[in-house]
Amino acid sequence: xxxxxxxxxxxxxxxxxxxxxxxxxxxxxxxxxxxxxxxxxxxxxxxxxxxxxxxxxxxxxxxxxxxxxxxxxxxxxxxxxxxxxxxxxxxxxxxxxxxxxxxxxxxxxxxxxxxxxxxxxxxxxxxxxxxxxxxxxxxxxxxxxxxxxxxxxxxxxxxxxxxxxxxxxxxxxxxxxxxxxxxxxxxxxxxxxxxxxxxxxxxxxxxxxxxxxxxxxxxxxxxxxxxxxxxxxxxxxxxxxxxxxxxxxxxxxxxxxxxxxxxxxxxxxxxxxxxxxxxxxxxxxxxxxxxxxxxxxxxxxxxxxxxxxxxxxxxxxxxxxxxxxxxxxxxxxxxxxxxxxxxxxxxxxxxxxxxxxxxxxxxxxxxxxxxxxxxxxxxxxxxxxxxxxxxxxxxxxxxxxxxxxxxxxxxxxxxxxxxxxxxxxxxxxxxxxxxxxxxxxxxxxxxxxxxxxxxxxxxxxxxxxxxxxxxxxxxxxxxxxxxxxxxxxxxxxxxxxxxxxxxxxxxxxxxxxxxxxxxxxxxxxxxxxxxxxxxxxxxxxxxxxxxxxxxxxxxxxxxxxxxxxxxxxxxxxxxxxxxxxxxxxxxxxxxxxxxxxxxxxxxxxxxxxxxxxxxxxxxxxxxxxxxxxxxxxxxxxxxxxxxxxxxxxxxxxxxxxxxxxxxxxxxxxxxxxxxxxxxxxxxxxxxxxxxxxxxxxxxxxxxxxxxxxxxxxxxxxxxxxxxxxxxxxxxxxxxxxxxxxxxxxxxxxxxxxxxxxxxxxxxxxxxxxxxxxxxxxxxxxxxxxxxxxxxxxxxxxx
Amino acid sequence: xxxxxxxxxxxxxxxxxxxxxxxxxxxxxxxxxxxxxxxxxxxxxxxxxxxxxxxxx
Numbered sequence: 001x002x003x004x005x006x007x008x009x010x011x012x013x014x015x016x017x018x019x020x021x022x023x024x025x026x027x028x029x030x031x032x033x034x035x036x037x038x039x040x041x042x043x044x045x046x047x048x049x050x051x052x053x054x055x056x057x058x059x060x061x062x063x064x065x066x067x068x069x070x071x072x073x074x075x076x077x078x079x080x081x082x083x084x085x086x087x088x089x090x091x092x093x094x095x096x097x098x099x100x101x102x103x104x105x106x107x108x109x110x111x112x113x114x115x116x117x118x119x120x121x122x123x124x125x126x127x128x129x130x131x132x133x134x135x136x137x138x139x140x141x142x143x144x145x146x147x148x149x150x151x152x153x154x155x156x157x158x159x160x161x162x163x164x165x166x167x168x169x170x171x172x173x174x175x176x177x178x179x180x181x182x183x184x185x186x187x188x189x190x191x192x193x194x195x196x197x198x199x200x201x202x203x204x205x206x207x208x209x210x211x212x213x214x215x216x217x218x219x220x221x222x223x224x225x226x227x228x229x230x231x232x233x234x235x236x237x238x239x240x241x242x243x244x245x246x247x248x249x250x251x252x253x254x255x256x257x258x259x260x261x262x263x264x265x266x267x268x269x270x271x272x273x274x275x276x277x278x279x280x281x282x283x284x285x286x287x288x289x290x291x292x293x294x295x296x297x298x299x300x301x302x303x304x305x306x307x308x309x310x311x312x313x314x315x316x317x318x319x320x321x322x323x324x325x326x327x328x329x330x331x332x333x334x335x336x337x338x339x340x341x342x343x344x345x346x347x348x349x350x351x352x353x354x355x356x357x358x359x360x361x362x363x364x365x366x367x368x369x370x371x372x373x374x375x376x377x378x379x380x381x382x383x384x385x386x387x388x389x390x391x392x393x394x395x396x397x398x399x400x401x402x403x404x405x406x407x408x409x410x411x412x413x414x415x416x417x418x419x420x421x422x423x424x425x426x427x428x429x430x431x432x433x434x435x436x437x438x439x440x441x442x443x444x445x446x447x448x449x450x451x452x453x454x455x456x457x458x459x460x461x462x463x464x465x466x467x468x469x470x471x472x473x474x475x476x477x478x479x480x481x482x483x484x485x486x487x488x489x490x491x492x493x494x495x496x497x498x499x500x501x502x503x504x505x506x507x508x509x510x511x512x513x514x515x516x517x518x519x520x521x522x523x524x525x526x527x528x529x530x531x532x533x534x535x536x537x538x539x540x541x542x543x544x545x546x547x548x549x550x551x552x553x554x555x556x557x558x559x560x561x562x563x564x565x566x567x568x569x570x571x572x573x574x575x576x577x578x579x580x581x582x583x584x585x586x587x588x589x590x591x592x593x594x595x596x597x598x599x600x601x602x603x604x605x606x607x608x609x610x611x612x613x614x615x616x617x618x619x620x621x622x623x624x625x626x627x628x629x630x631x632x633x634x635x636x637x638x639x640x641x642x643x644x645x646x647x648x649x650x651x652x653x654x655x656x657x658x659x660x661x662x663x664x665x666x667x668x669x670x671x672x673x674x675x676x677x678x679x680x681x682x683x684x685x686x687x688x689x690x691x692x693x694x695x696x697x698x699x700x701x702x703x704x705x706x707x708x709x710x711x712x713x714x715x716x717x718x719x720x721x722x723x724x725x726x727x728x729x730x731x732x733x734x735x736x737x738x739x740x741x742x743x744x745x746x747x748x749x750x751x752x753x754x755x756x757x758x759x760x761x762x763x764x765x766x767x768x769x770x771x772x773x774x775x776x777x778x779x780x781x782x783x784x785x786x787x788x789x790x791x792x793x794x795x796x797x798x
Numbered sequence: 799x800x801x802x803x804x805x806x807x808x809x810x811x812x813x814x815x816x817x818x819x820x821x822x823x824x825x826x827x828x829x830x831x832x833x834x835x836x837x838x839x840x841x842x843x844x845x846x847x848x849x850x851x852x853x854x855x
Contacts (some may be wrong), residue, residue, distance in 0.1 A: 057840070107837030130834035173830075180829055184820045192813050212802065219806055223813075 010035035012043045012157075014061035018584040020555045038065035042157035051115055058108035065157040069344075074147040075327050076316035077162075083146050090138065090554040094124060097146065099135045101128070102159030109158070112381075116156055120144060134163055162315075170249050176296060179234075183289045186231035189223045190282040196220045197279030197288035206753045210272065217269040220278040226760050228262045232285045248429035256432070258285060260462045274456055280783055287787065313382060313404075318349040322393070330399075337395045341570075343388050347380045351395040358389015358571035359549065370608065371549065373573060382545050383699065387549055400437045403462040406701065407675060427470065427755055435465045436765075444769045455728040457772050464769040465762050469786040473754030476794035481747040484798050490727055490736035497726035500710040503691040507639055507737075508682070510696035511650035511657055514714055515664065515734075518625040518697075520554040523625040526620040528600075535561070536620040540612050543567075543575045543586045549612065554624050559684030574610075581613040592618075625656065628664060635734040636664045642741055649678055651700055678704045695737065697721055712737060743797070750797055761786045 007698075008017045011025070011032035023034035025043035035042040042065040046054055077083040077116040087097045095117065104110065110128035117126040117137060122144035126137045153160040196216045203213055232255075239255035242248070261277040268274030317333060319338035325340050327558035330348045333339070339348060343358065359371035362384045371387045374380065377444050380393060383404040399405060442461050446454035482492045492498065509515045526535055542560035544552040546567045564584075567577040576588015576595060585595035589611050596613035603609060607623030607772040636646050645667045650657045653672030662671035670681065682704055685692050694701070694708035697717035713725035715732065722728055729736055765782055768774045823829065 004804050107834055110834050110839070128834070129831040131831050177824055177830075181821055184824060185817055188813060188817050188820070193811070215802060215806070219810070222810075 002685055007057040008033050010037035010039050010064070011055070012062050015064055019559045027055055036064065036067070038067040039157075041065070041068060042155070045155055046112065046116075046520065047117060049116055051112055054112045058106050059112065060105040062105060062109075063103045068151075068155055072147050072151050074150040075313055076329040077146040077150065079329070080141075082331075083162070087141070087146060091404075092140065092487040093140075093142045094138050096136065096138050097149065099137070099150075099153070100159070100161045100163040101133055101135055101153065103135045103157060104130065113153070113158065113762050114158060117149075117152070120152075123267060135160075144539040145214070149324065179289070179293050179296065182234065183286070183293050185265070186227050186282065186286040186289050189227045189231070190279075190286045192223050193220050193279050193282040194225075200276065200279075213629050214269075214272050215273075216276075217265075217276050220780050223265055224262060224265070224278040224281050227282045227285050228258060231289060232258050235288070248432050250428040250471055250474075253428055253432045253435065254288065256435075257462070257465075264462075270745070275460075277643070284783075288471060288475075291472065291479060294479055300770075313399075314346045314348050318342075333395055333399070335395050339393050340390075341380075341386050341393055341394060342390045343386060345386050347382055347384050347386060347393075349382045349393075349395040349399065350397050350404075351380060351393045353378050353380055354392045354394055356389060356391015358391065361385040361387050361389045361550075370551075373571070385594060387571075388547060388569065404699075407703065411707075427759075431470065431759070431762075435462070435762075438465075438766060438770065445770075446772075453772060457770065460772075460774060461766055461769045464765045464782070469758035469761060469783075469790045470755065472787055472790050474751050475759055476791050477750040477754060477797060479745050480750075480794045480797040481743050485727075485736065485740060485743055486730075488736050488739050489729060489733065490731055490740055492727050492740075493725060497710055498744045498747050500691070500726065501693060501741060502748055504693040504710055506645040506647060506685060506690050507693045508647045508649045508708070509658060509666075510650055510694075510698065510701050511648055512626060513697040513716060514701075515632050515648065518626065518716070520551055520608075520624045521627045522554050522622055524605075524623040526603060526621040526623075528620055529613075529616075531619050536612060537622075539579070539584060539619070540586055540622060543577055543584060543612075546577070547575050551624060551707040584612070585614075586610060586612045603732055606655055608654075609655075626754045628660060629732065629734055631733050631735050633664050635738055636666060638735075638738040639741065640665075640667070642738075644741070645660075649673055649681060649704075651675070651678070675700045675703055679707055682707050695734075712740075750794055754793055757789060757793070758786060 009015065010017055011027065012034060015035045017023075017033050017035045021035070023037060023040040024031045025034055025040050025047060026032070027043060027047050032043070033529075034043060039062075042062075046052065077087075080087070083097075086096050086099065092098055101113070101459040107130055110130050113128050113135065114126045115541050117123045122140045124138045124140075126135065128135050135153075137149065150160050166440060196219055199216055200208075200213065200220075203216075213320075235251050235258060238249070238251040241253060258281055261281050264274070265276040265278055265281070268276050315328050315330060316327050317330050319328045319333065319665070320326075320340070326505075333349050337349075338354065341347065341353075341356070341358075347360070353374055353376050355376050357373070357375040360374050360380055360383070361371045371692045374389075376391070380386075381404065382399070382402040412636050439458055439461050441456040443454055446457050478498065481498060512518050522537075527533055527536060527539065531539075537555070537558045538561040541555040542562070542564045543560035544555045545560050546564070547569050559578065564577045564579050567575065569575050570587070570591060574585060574591035576585045577581070579583070583595055585592045587610055589599060589609070589698055592611040592613050595615055596611075596617060599611060599613055599618050602611065603621055603623070603625070607622050607625050609621050611618060612620045612622065639646050648657060648661045648666050648669040650669075650671050651673055657671035658669050660666075670677075673681065678701070682692055682694065686707075686709070689740075691709040693712065694705055695711040695712040695714070696702075698715045698721060699718050701713075702718070702721045702724045705713065705721055710727070711725045712727050712729060713722045714734075715727050717725070717728070761782065765774065828835075
């Protein structure tokens with residue numbers, strides 16, 4: 001029998017090629033191995049369209065492609081009423097569709113999708129946005145039905161979803177563009193004012209005719225007015241909004257500095273004496289806006305991933321209309337409808353199974369990775385997946401009342417994150433108070449001693465104390481830390497995540513899919529009959545290959561025996577078949593007893609035991625388990641060395657939880673917790689004064705992630721979980737978690753150094769200015785130098 | 799030095815035009831996806847004609 005080297009990997013997705021399979025596709029004239037029919041179909045399509053160069057251009061591997069469903073699941077969208085949310089008509093009779101695409105991994109994907117779509121004459125324009133992972137396509141719906149468009153994207157290996165821009169997302173887009181406009185104006189103005197600034201500073205040193213000095217000041221005033229009135233207006237607005245409620249935030253001294261420096265300079269220009277600070281105003285505004293723009297850019301990415309009920313449910317369902325099944329859009333399903341469920345379907349609504357049965361995967365709600373067997377009369381929930389079997393169900397509540405909808409609404413209740421008083425704002429509050437007091441003192445003193453100099457000296461105190469460095473201290477350090485962590489494989493989304501992380505004393509992990517990989521592996525095989533282990537596994541693999549149950553994954557690495565006949569898959573229980581005159585069965589002990597009445601009790605050691613037997617007697621017992629991620633133990637140890645308590649919190653009630661806790665040496669484990677239990681547990685810990693960091697992946701973790709002080713989602717997490725997380729792990733490894741804790745400590749240290757420097761600069765410069773000893777050029781140089789120092793210090797975080 | 803009275807206004811006009819162009823580019827969505835644009839120029843050079851196998855000799 002031919003075997004392939006373990007090292008052979010799928011050319012499309014990089015997964016190991018399972019033994020005994022020989023899928024391949026010809027790319028650039030060379031046959032490349034493929035791991036599954038799905039990847040093979042996609043690769044053949046790409047190569048067949050002459051787009052082979054995609055594989056040379058890409059910088060990341062693709063996601064493993066699922067085989068195309070036999071029928072078009074998107075037919076419901078061909079009805080304009082069902083697609084009105086994301087397909088709009090254009091003036092010239094064409095349509096524009098907005099879609100979100102799953103599976104885009106690098107820029108080459110955008111190229112591939114655009115090229116492939118544009119090859120169809122019915123498509124006029126296609127534009128993929130890489131950072132939003134969205135697609136806008138203009139096409140003729142009569143020549144290319146919407147369902148066909150979806151099907152083509154699916155055939156390329158991307159998972160299309162309708163994209164309805166939510167109000168929130170639309171607002172973020174508009175804000176981001178406005179921020180970029182303000183930044184652009186400030187940047188160009190800064191260059192202009194800076195040019196005149198150099199002439200003016202040179203004039204201060206070597207002498208300049210009053211006439212030309214006046215001209216340059218007036219021009220600078222003109223340009224700086226645009227900066228102050230247009231680009232800097234958000235600072236004034238924020239400062240005013242916060243001041244009205246008695247809050248002194250960082251924007252207050254910023255607005256005060258910009259405003260006062262501008263007024264003082266304008267006054268000096270009109271009177272043609274004193275000093276002007278237009279260049280500092282423009283530069284300061286530009287750098288602050290730049291910091292904020294970059295910070296927002298990071299967060300925008302994840303905010304745009306809207307998660308609503310619709311995106312978690314299937315597009316369409318089969319509803320009984322009279323005596324036949326009609327495909328209808330999921331959103332038109334009401335209580336009382338009768339729906340048909342088939343293997344592989346996501347259940348579209350809550351209800352009761354009328355007939356049939358099968359195994360339903362409820363990992364979304366319970367975190368349990370093995371599907372639950374169901375029969376007539378049992379409840380099924382919207383959002384769960386029917387892995388095997390089939391039947392019909394009666395819907396008993398509308399979408400708004402479903403368990404899934406209840407879970408989503410828990411988010412809003414769980415989503416009250418502990419408010420963080422930001423270090424920068426706390427410092428700012430005191431700083432503003434002190435500066436105003438000092439300025440008042442200086443004004444009073446000079447009015448008393450030398451009234452003619454009082455105004456200019458007071459203004460110079462206020463300008464010199466301009467908190468540029470102070471305002472940049474935090475954002476510069478945070479931006480540097482975020483960039484560093486991103487390269488290490490952790491995307492920070494929340495503004496306060498690093499600061500929140502510092503306070504966390506406990507890290508709570510979800511089990512399935514977070515600490516573990518979320519798929520089953522063989523742990524142990526015990527031979528119980530006259531058979532070699534290799535033969536037993538080959539038989540088991542042959543049987544399991546027939547089912548869709550997740551257990552089949554555990555046998556993917558085995559070459560199955562050939563010649564299996566009359567296979568019968570009993571949903572949720574096991575599989576039977578005939579091979580060379582033997583009647584074989586694999587599955588749960590109670591199922592296998594049907595074939596082999598003499599089956600003894602399963603071994604007592606831990607694990608999920610399944611039996612393999614023929615009609616004469618048992619052949620083997622196989623224990624399955626979910627395996628921890630490669631670096632789980634290492635990461636847990638590293639976190640514990642930091643003095644953190646590491647806890648397991650899982651919905652799985654089996655003994656796999658405690659066993660994993662022991663294996664990884666965790667400090668505590670709670671098993672069988674419902675989403676509400678999990679939320680209560682986090683709230684209890686927080687009430688007892690322990691800030692909690694949570695790491696999770698599933699739908700059921702989303703409310704808990706929202707409630708935790710700092711939340712991490714793993715890469716494979718559901719969109720809902722990601723949307724609640726402060727940080728997202730980008731790779732397979734848990735290691736970046738530990739990096740994040742380390743970076744949080746270093747980042748705080750850097751912020752403190754920055755603030756210490758900024759405050760001591762002010763402490764030194766203000767008394768000198770108060771005494772009237774600081775020439776304006778020295779004040780401007782000092783201001784710029786201290787800001788530069790803060791930025792450079794922050795860059796050390798890399 | 800009197801030329802300054804002409805040159806500075808000209809510079810200002812250029813600056814205003816530059817700002818105007820930049821704002822137009824932002825509003826027409828050209829800065830919405832900075833990740834892709836960096837790559838696009840490389841992609842389009844590749845030939846996209848259906849693959850023709852060259853005879854091996």
